[in-house]
Amino acid sequence: MKRLAPQAVESRLHQLAQHATDCLIEEVNLTPKPGLVDRRGSGAHQDLSLALMERSARSLTPTFYALAQQCWQRPADIALRETVGRLGREGEQQMMAATDGVNTHRGAIWALGLLVSAAAMQGGEANSAQLCTRAAELACLPDRHAPKTFSKGLRAVHRFQVPGAREEAQQGFPHITQRALPQLHRSREAGADETEARLDALMAILTSLSDTCVLNRAGMEGLLTLQRGAQAVLLAGGTSQAAGRQALQQLDSAMLALNASPGGAADLLAATLFIDRVSIATH
Numbered sequence: 001m002k003r004l005a006p007q008a009v010e011s012r013l014h015q016l017a018q019h020a021t022d023c024l025i026e027e028v029n030l031t032p033k034p035g036l037v038d039r040r041g042s043g044a045h046q047d048l049s050l051a052l053m054e055r056s057a058r059s060l061t062p063t064f065y066a067l068a069q070q071c072w073q074r075p076a077d078i079a080l081r082e083t084v085g086r087l088g089r090e091g092e093q094q095m096m097a098a099t100d101g102v103n104t105h106r107g108a109i110w111a112l113g114l115l116v117s118a119a120a121m122q123g124g125e126a127n128s129a130q131l132c133t134r135a136a137e138l139a140c141l142p143d144r145h146a147p148k149t150f151s152k153g154l155r156a157v158h159r160f161q162v163p164g165a166r167e168e169a170q171q172g173f174p175h176i177t178q179r180a181l182p183q184l185h186r187s188r189e190a191g192a193d194e195t196e197a198r199l200d201a202l203m204a205i206l207t208s209l210s211d212t213c214v215l216n217r218a219g220m221e222g223l224l225t226l227q228r229g230a231q232a233v234l235l236a237g238g239t240s241q242a243a244g245r246q247a248l249q250q251l252d253s254a255m256l257a258l259n260a261s262p263g264g265a266a267d268l269l270a271a272t273l274f275i276d277r278v279s280i281a282t283h
């Protein structure tokens with residue numbers, strides 16, 4: 001690993017934290033997303049808004065910075081896992097303080113927190129596969145201090161016997177490496193503009209993610225509706241095509257009718273944008 005001067009390290013740590021926050025802000029501003037908060041409004045959410053999501057994203061920069069600082073050029077071991085867990089939980093408290101108790105970004109703190117940590121472990125230089133592998137190593141390690149509390153995500157994982165946020169990270173974010181990033185690149189190369197390419201990447205995640213946010217609100221039927229709807233957008237040529245945009249509009253209406261929204265997929269899209277920004281290109 002390269003040895004950087006202290007000032008260069010400091011600037012890289014700040015950059016990683018700022019990129020993570022920027023990706024959250026870009027995710028929420030991406031429009032139109034099915035059922036999610038975007039520039040048009042709150043989607044299927046009563047307690048969320050664009051302004052609240054942006055405030056929440058900004059409150060997380062110090063958490064991402066602390067994660068990067070603690071993880072800089074360190075190997076994945078239990079001590080580091082426990083530090084990351086503590087900082088992640090403190091980040092959740094920062095978020096809750098900034099939003100008056102509304103859960104805006106719990107899943108995003110988890111995914112982006114692990115990826116910021118992974119980028120720092122690699123000394124700020126890694127390709128997407130290395131980033132996801134390092135993040136998975138951390139996610140697989142036990143954290144003695146993790147509270148054994150009830151969560152909506154765990155309830156869905158047990159009830160429907162599907163992988164959730166924890167498993168996605170432990171498996172090295174397959175929805176990012178095998179779906180979202182390849183789709184993002186394919187759509188860009190096919191001439192889609194950046195908004196269309198990002199929406200297509202979101203659709204690619206949605207085609208197979210077992211999003212516990214959707215399962216909790218709309219059950220397995222709701223999740224299947226979402227997965228088929230996203231597939232229809234991509235089969236119609238993606239959101240750069242009129243038929244693809246129309247399929248997306250139908251999917252949005254279906255999600256609003258089900259009062260459901262794929263918050264987990266939105267988190268993974270933000271994480272995809274982060275990897276796209278910080279990783280060394282290998283494709």
Ligand SMILES: CC(C)(COP(=O)(O)OP(=O)(O)OC[C@H]1O[C@@H](n2cnc3c(N)ncnc32)[C@H](O)[C@@H]1O)[C@@H](O)C(=O)NCCC(=O)NCCS
Nearest residue numbers: 085088107110113151152153154164165168210211212264
């Ligand atoms: C693993 C987490 C997300 C808790 O998972 P759990 O399923 O119990 O949680 P909860 O219902 O609170 O939140 C789940 C969130 O994950 C996202 N999500 C849902 N489904 C999925 C999925 N299939 N894949 C990825 N993300 C998903 C959604 O945003 C959802 O709101 C996390 O909050 C956690 O354990 N944090 C502890 C602190 C820690 O160790 N942090 C380290 C990194 S900073």
Ligand SMILES: Nc1ncnc2c1ncn2[C@@H]1O[C@H](COP(=O)(O)OP(=O)(O)OP(=O)(O)O)[C@@H](O)[C@H]1O
Nearest residue numbers: 028036037103104105106107108213263264266267
């Ligand atoms: N643009 C977005 N719009 C909506 N949700 C998003 C967006 N981006 C990320 N999310 C994620 O979605 C999650 C919100 O999901 P959900 O509403 O299911 O959470 P909850 O408050 O725990 O549950 P509920 O609202 O069903 O009571 C947030 O934790 C956040 O990680």
